[in-house]
Amino acid sequence: MTSFDTATGKGTIMSLSSFKYSDDRRTMYGPYFGDTIKALFRTAERA
Structure with missing residues (x-):
């Protein structure tokens, strides 16, 4: 996670x-979640 805020429990x-x-x-090791994964998530979120 990046930009994790302990007060809100939110991050990326x-x-x-x-x-x-x-x-x-x-x-x-693991795959990097960049703009392509973000777009996929947004599409799935609207489905």
């Missing part, structure tokens, strides 16, 4: 935990 989700490599225990 920028990714999700998707996968990790067995030889890299310290890093979690």
